[in-house]
Amino acid sequence: MRLVGLGIALSVVVTAAAQAFEIEEQRLFPSPDGTDGAVLKVISTTDTEIFTPLASAFQAQAPGVAVDYSVVSSAELDRALRVEGAAFDIALSSAMDLQTKLANDGLVRTHRSADTERLPDWANWRDQVFAFTQEPATIVVSPSAFDGLEVPRTRQALISLLRSHSERFQGRIGTYDVRESGLGYLFATQDSRNSEIYWRLTEVFGRMGAELYCCSSQMIQDVAEGHIAVAYNVLGSYARARQALGDPIVVVEPQDFTTVMLRTAVIPTSAESPALAGSFVDFLIAANWEWLEQGDGTPFAPILASGEGGDPGARRPIRIGPGLLVFLDPLKRKRFLSEWQDAILQR
Amino acid sequence: MTADVQPSGSIRRRLTLQLLFSAALLAGLLFAVVQNFAREVAEESQDSVLLASVTSILDAVTVQEGEIVADIPYSALSMLGNVSDDRVFYRILANGEMLTGYADLPDMGLSEGEIGSVAATGTYAGESVRMVSASRRIALEGGPVEVVVSVAQTRSGHMRRIRQISRDSLVLGIGFFAIAALFAVLAAQSTVRPLNVLTGSVSRRGPQDLRPVTGSVPSEMVPLVRSLNRFIARLKITLSRSEDFIAEAAHRVRTPLATVRAQAEVALQRVEKPENRQSLKDMIRAIDESSRAAGQLLDHAMITFRSDQLEHREIDLRELVMETVERLRPVAGLKDIVVTVTSPDRLSIPGDAILVQSAIGNVIDNAIKYSPAESDIEVELEAGSERAVVRVLDEGPGFGDEDLHNATRRFARGRNSEGTVGSGLGLTIAEDVARAHGGGLGLRNRTGEKGACVSLVLASR
Ligand SMILES: Nc1ncnc2c1ncn2[C@@H]1O[C@H](COP(=O)(O)OP(=O)(O)OP(=O)(O)O)[C@@H](O)[C@H]1O
Ligand SMILES: [Mg+2]
Secondary structure, eight states: OOOOSSOOOSOEEEOOTTOSSOEEEEEEEOOTTOOOOOEEEEEESSOHHHHHHHHHHHHHHOTTOEEEEEEOOHHHHHHIIIIIOOOOSEEEESOHHHHHHHHHTTOBOOOOOHHHHHSOGGGEETTTEEEEEEEEEEEEEOTTTTTTSOOOOSHHHHHHHHHHTHHHHTTOEEEEOTTTOHHHHHHHHHHHHHOTHHHHHHHHHHHTTOEEESOHHHHHHHHHTTSOSEEEEEEHHHHHHHHHTTOSOEEEOOSSOEEEEEEEEEOBTTOSOHHHHHHHHHHHHHHHHHHHHHOSOOSSOBTTOOOSSSOGGGEEEOOOSGGGGGGGSHHHHHHHHHHHHHHHOOO | OOOOOOOOOOHHHHHHHHHHHHHHHHHHHHHHHHHHHHHHHHHHHHHHHHHHHHHHHHHTEEEETTEEEEOOOHHHHHHHHHHOSOOEEEEEEETTEEEEEOTTOOOOSOOTTOOEEEEEEEEETTEEEEEEEEEEEEEETTEEEEEEEEEEEESHHHHHHHHHHHHHHHHHHHHHHHHHHHHHHHHHHHHHHHHHHHHHHHHTSOTTOOOOOOSOOOGGGHHHHHHHHHHHHHHHHHHHHHHHHHHHHHHHHHHHHHHHHHHHHHHHHHOOOHHHHHHHHHHHHHHHHHHHHHHHHHHHHHHHHHHHTOOOEEEEHHHHHHHHHHHHHHHHHHTTOEEEEEOOSOOEEEEOHHHHHHHHHHHHHHHHHTSOTTOEEEEEEEEOSSEEEEEEEOOSOOOOTTHHHHTTSTTOOOGGGTTSOOOSOHHHHHHHHHHHTTOEEEEEEOSSSSSEEEEEEEEOO
């Protein structure tokens, strides 16, 4: 479960009989003015709790709209739209590669508005894939586990530290199981593209008996609770949210390079209310600007924010484009995963 | 007299239109060529990126542990994203079997067994795509395997570039046309300029200027100017022949009339019977009328022809008036009329002495003819900077109201002309002469006094 640990209100785990894809959680935000008019059907990989303030903000602006929110894994999202042709008005996902492939394969609609015009080039692909957040992949460490040691700021520093204190960190490292997690796979493949150091790091993780996780939230929780000392490639947005709630963690953006994921929205061709979906996209983009201008605590890292504490020069936003199709290629994936397994499962 | 020439189009317009037409044709051609060229270049550039992508994928297809592996380089597809936001499809076939990629990507061109690369345009996923395929043979245990890699990209970025290029080349074409059109108008203008110059120089001439056209003209116009000059020369000859003819005719009519009149006078001396005398007197009067009419007619004709070829010699107007008055003094003496002349010391004008004298003569003759006996006639000469005026004032009855307007018409005689010999051409002659000398004839009655005032105005330079 991808939860942040907040109370779950009114949410249900559903597996609708008609649907062959698995919905983890579904929630209806009824229209504030009580009319049962338009319904915006959202399919998303984002936890309901994180989405809730966004839904309220949107409904404050469009009081006649009910929001039907379904949380799925990124792979299920892809399956729902690609194979099932499920009718959703908008798909929000952290899996940029799958979103891009949906657009590339002609499964999404084009949307153009004054707001989409404001997006920088790299945040808008074909007026079909719209990035609305910037979320760095961070290293989360438990300060207590690093007692007396300096918190590493680069991957090289992390490798050296792990090598010199192998006993202390044995079995206390966590990272994504890239076979299971789409986001983990995306981060890993982009890391491997950026630097050879990724493989060395993975090998070290393998030797240290790294724990493999499905999701960022689980990793953060384990760091906070002291089960593991270091979590690698954790979504910075989630980690900072937890940090703000008082969890004893330190969030590090690696200074050699920080892979930045862009959370994206697409409007599927199966959308029943594409116009409403378009206005939601505009809302996401505009809201982002507002958050950026206000600079207060934000549910999402705004698309243009330079990041807190991170080195803007080290940030490598993943480019939306045909390059993302490469690691989705089954042969390529197979090859990458076998290499990864060789590195990490060497016990 | 001049027949109206119907223009059949205009050289300048025709030339301008022809030049504009060819400019438009060239501009269109330029547009087409540039656009075509740019389209090819754009197509080639898309092909070359696609080929680079295909080649890098092809290079990444290898055999590992008896299995064909394709390790597609990240750049193979991301490089296509650098060019445009177009959709990208790829496919790897091994011996015709699908290895990976988009299985339903249509075959466009590359036939089996062909080694090399081929580019084609087709439709996939509802869009026009450009696809490049290349193949390579790799050795596997079971024998050689033919690997075909195809990469396709939608063409909207490409189309956008082509549209941009079309717009640019359209602007280029229009710009070219505008400049060419400007030059066309200027060229047409400069082409007809010599014609306009010739027209100007011919039409600015006075009606009697029959000199040949000199001055240089473009070679194409030389034949025209030559025939114009030949025509002028012929006209000149015809005119001088007519003048000779008139002089001859005048002589031939006047002389026998004079003889007949002399005979009638002689007969009048001899005849005593009053009724016979009366008919002879009537005869003499009729002869006078005829003689006067013939004389005036021929004078008028002579004046018409002379003024067509007016000779501008310096003439002393004062002298001429004096002479004329002297010549008419006997006629005035018959009626006891005194003619006085007032004049500045010197007054000369350019003109034809014979014509001017004839005009003055006719005006003074009228004054004598229509004045009562024992009256005075004043002839005043006045010299202005531009014109000279000969004013003849008499004490006669003056012009009738209608006559003021009609008197200069041919053969028009006034009411007061009864009992006088005349043809009605005198003032016509005077006016024609005045006009030929850049002036005119003014008729009015004297204010406050009885009598007519006739002013003959002549240009004095
Ligand atoms: N000085 C004048 N006073 C009054 N009437 C005049 C005078 N001059 C001309 N006219 C009138 O104008 C008419 C036209 O004159 P014009 O000299 O043309 O003809 P004409 O004298 O009748 O004939 P012609 O001069 O040819 O022998 C005359 O018939 C006469 O009636
Ligand atoms: Mg007269």
